[in-house]
Amino acid sequence: MTETAETVAVSGVGVVSPAGADETSFWDGLCAGRSFARRSAELAGMPVDFACAIDGLDVDEAVGGRSVWRMARFVKLGLIAARQAVADAGLDPATWDGRRVGVVLGVGVGGVSVLTDNALKLEAQGPGAVSPLLVPMMIPNAAGGEVAIALKAQGPSLAPATACASGATAIAVARDLLVTGQCDIVVAGGAESVLTPLVVTAFARMGALSRRTGDPGAASRPFAQDRDGFVIGEGAAMVVLEREADARARGRVPRALLAGTGSSTDAYHPTAPEPQGRGAQAAVEAALREAGWSAADVDHVNAHGTSTPLNDAMEGMLISRVFPHRPSVTAPKGVVGHTLAAAGAIEAVACVLTLEHGVVPPIANLDAPAVEFDLDCVTKTPRRQQVERAVSHSFGFGGHNVVLAFRRA
Template identity: 60%
Template sequence: MTGPVAVTGIGLVTPAGEGAATTWDAVCGGVSTAAPDPVLAGLPVDFSCRVPLSDDDLGRRVGRASWRMARYAGLAVLAAREAVRDAGLDPRTWNGDRVAVVIGCGLGADAARDEQGGRLERLGPEMVSPLTIPLIIPNMGAGEVAIALGARGPSLAPNTACASGATAIAVARDLVRSGQCDVAVAGGAESALTRLVSTGFWRMGALSQRTGAVAEASRPFDVDRDGFVGAEGAGVLVLERTRDAAARGARPRAFLAGCGSTTDACHPVAPAPGAPGAEAALRAALADAGLAPHEVDHVNAHGTSTPLNDAGEAAMIARVLPHRPSVTAAKGVLGHSAGAAGAIEAALTVLTLQHGTVPPIANLRAVDPAFDIDCVAKQARRQDVRVAVSHSFGFGGHNVVLVLTRNP
């Protein structure tokens, strides 16, 4: 099969709250969710964007099986359930042998790793949980979603760092196209706001250090940007062949028309100068969709608020899309949720296509004068968006671009 696949459902759990509608309202409002984080108290960077669900609340929302899940897996289950409901599908009646699950994760359950490592050192081997390994391995988001939904088709857990969620969606698209499954539940989940991870990113110089103005810290493409704000969350899309969705009377939210993936092969954590790999991924995704660059109406940028990433991405957008499509970046509101970010942003791109509205970039007061791109700032912009691209980039040089369209 060639051609686009239908996006028939989306699910989101983000620092704005639970549910796609809640997150959409928040990003359109353009107000950051960053706040002081008690877990990070005393560290050089002591703020983050956390999902406003305590572990107990999350457990109650997930249900009886939550006792064995790391937090990121619980977030994945909540987002997947919403996406499947949104698609009008019922796991009690579908053929689970024909349902795939692809949930990316960049860091895994670092909180569980830290907790059990501490128990080992303080209390001895007998006090380490027998659940330690299933708690910490990064494929259990996919595993728990498959169990929760009775999905017995292919189950995969791509790890391409901060591009993991987008990679998962691209892989799922290929599974649907190839006929290996009829339905794919795909996205990303992450919850790694630990003291060690935060300190590691701080030592790299990747985090914003605006401790006195945390709500203004994440400011993609702003001339005064100084780093990202750590976050957690989950985003999930349901993908189906367009003809199958039509046959059951489903009304797709949008269509996944093209995917492109490349690797910089340049540096472990820094983007390649000039972003040639990102450009190649964008061009490959457009070619896969059978579209020309001038047909792109909107860019949902990776937009981390770091000096190097934003500079490379802005230059690449201006080079490949000189007609200046609108650009947004959700990390100004939601922070950077690592392996979940690409999936969350793909879902938001679907909503932009559906609602004809481009959310503003939070805290963007003055676009870096070196950037020749049309950033949406201050308030949401009404726009007739037919073709949009969503960029995701990750440590290790991973570049993934998704092309989403309003019509097949």
């Protein structure tokens, strides 16, 4: 192992998820290893009528202020997570040089509920019923823009859209902004909220969702023999990244270190992964190369683990091929569902917490991995393990592959 790349510090985290609307409840929910999938009144009568929604949080109250009315739900979730992360990092937007602060917030779909509501109003009531704020509420970059406004961040503000890899892409881009000297601080992550009849039905029609309507809590089961699709969720997670030297100079002990990132594209199919995982492997190898690690240095894999037949087959093959020493494997989507663009960021936070606590959360609904997978999956109860180095996988429609390499600070 030869760590040569400039290391970036994770100095703060924020998360709003179905398992909890703050770091502590999120971590407790992951470690409990039980799914948060529930039936949804809004989805009643749809082919799939359940999801992993955020309950017990008044989102408008949490955002506060007079501007909340102009924000779609995904924007609000991103802003809540961003504020948490900045506070956790011990930073104050009132005192920092905003010109050196960037925001990178990945969103896959955007304000689809705002769009559909206004489409119905147009049809029923005519043009005068359409909101003049439809476009700024709907567009995916609205989250990054609103976070930048709230934090007075005047550096680059970017909104990568790489489908279910968007949150991880945002963190990878943020690292580049720091390493190249364009920013001194970057707030990065992902947000998504599309639990609408239209979007959920669209995913169901393409065969991506689990059809276990009789038992929603057992539906998301990454790497299980009888997996049949993912459970859609909503959420947001953000991290504050700084160069390690800068964080330590201001007296901040990093929560973890982002040692490397890797990205690739399958160039194979719009929705299906390349079956052998060659593109995904290229992303893993790029992250390891940037970190200066060998594959054998990796103690833990936070898997994309969607609970779909094709993704898990590809990823199981990838992990066993690249990491034959069998590092521990977890997959948070068993607990929180697939939060789409937010997933890579939520799982990055899970990686940071695993490194900090020395605990690997179990995969919900999994007794043992499918017989064809040679994986050391953590099941049933959390595993105490001193994890020094971990990778987090994220894969998205369009063939996007992103891997983040974290190590203990």
